[in-house]
Amino acid sequence: MEVDLNCDLGESFGRYRIGADEAMMQYITSANIACGYHAGDPLVMDRAVRLAAKHGVGIGAHPGFPDLMGFGRRAMQLSSEEIENYILYQIGALAAFARAAGVELVHVKPHGALYNMAAKDAELARAIVHGIARFSRELIAVCPAGSAMIGAAEEAGLRVAREGFADRAYSPDGTLRSRQLSGALIEDPCVAAERAIKMVRDGIVVTHSGEEIPLRVETICVHGDSPGAVQIAQAIRKELGAAGIEVVPMGSFV
Numbered sequence: 001m002e003v004d005l006n007c008d009l010g011e012s013f014g015r016y017r018i019g020a021d022e023a024m025m026q027y028i029t030s031a032n033i034a035c036g037y038h039a040g041d042p043l044v045m046d047r048a049v050r051l052a053a054k055h056g057v058g059i060g061a062h063p064g065f066p067d068l069m070g071f072g073r074r075a076m077q078l079s080s081e082e083i084e085n086y087i088l089y090q091i092g093a094l095a096a097f098a099r100a101a102g103v104e105l106v107h108v109k110p111h112g113a114l115y116n117m118a119a120k121d122a123e124l125a126r127a128i129v130h131g132i133a134r135f136s137r138e139l140i141a142v143c144p145a146g147s148a149m150i151g152a153a154e155e156a157g158l159r160v161a162r163e164g165f166a167d168r169a170y171s172p173d174g175t176l177r178s179r180q181l182s183g184a185l186i187e188d189p190c191v192a193a194e195r196a197i198k199m200v201r202d203g204i205v206v207t208h209s210g211e212e213i214p215l216r217v218e219t220i221c222v223h224g225d226s227p228g229a230v231q232i233a234q235a236i237r238k239e240l241g242a243a244g245i246e247v248v249p250m251g252s253f254v
Helices: 042-055 080-100 112-118 122-135 148-155 188-203 230-240
Strands: 001-007 029-033 058-062 107-108 140-144 159-165 204-206 213-216 221-222
Touching: 001 058, 001 230, 029 107, 042 058, 042 080, 058 080, 080 107, 080 122, 107 112, 107 122, 112 122, 112 159, 122 159, 140 148, 159 230, 188 204, 188 221
Parallel strands: 001 029, 001 221, 029 058, 058 107, 107 140, 140 159, 159 221
Antiparallel strands: 204 213
8 A cells, every 4th residue: 555745845935934844855755845926936946846856755836826925825816817827837937946956847736725726616626737737747636635626637637646634624525624713733743643544544534523534545745834744744654654554756656
């Protein structure tokens, strides 16, 4: 049994430092690197790509809404044409740094509000997928498990990695519990590791209200800006191995 462990990284910008990119690289197998719209800047992107390449971590673009002040977590109403081209633009920016480092992009995972909205909005999902496909149909589309993005990506001929979140609480409908509500974050490394194993081995997740719902995943996410992210990633990696689950880059099996 195999699974990928990914993290949203490269989210510092200017004088602001967010996350522990170097420490996280020891435990993850894929990095979703911000592309300058919700976070990141050219210097940060370059460092993150080179760091991932050094550790043999798969590199993916992490495009978001053009919302640096809101960290890409505020909903924006944009046309399909705008979304498609914003996605293409951001992938292209990160691909330039990957090429300069002698590595290739493996996947694309939208960020924040864009990602959550596309889970239910089929038109938005198609716009994102079209932007990815225009760059390359060899890229893997990382999609929320059970979301509208999966069908859109498959229709476009893209490979799909269904994603589960070990450090976020789920609602009964399979969406992530809003960060505005209590209990949205899972901060206990042991609890996060247990949730990751349950997702991979059993295909289920326990919601915030205690229900078990189906959740098929190929990749597990730990947010780089979450409290105790390094300890959470370390615990997940250790316990997955102890459970006989091999942690490998998504590009090797998706």
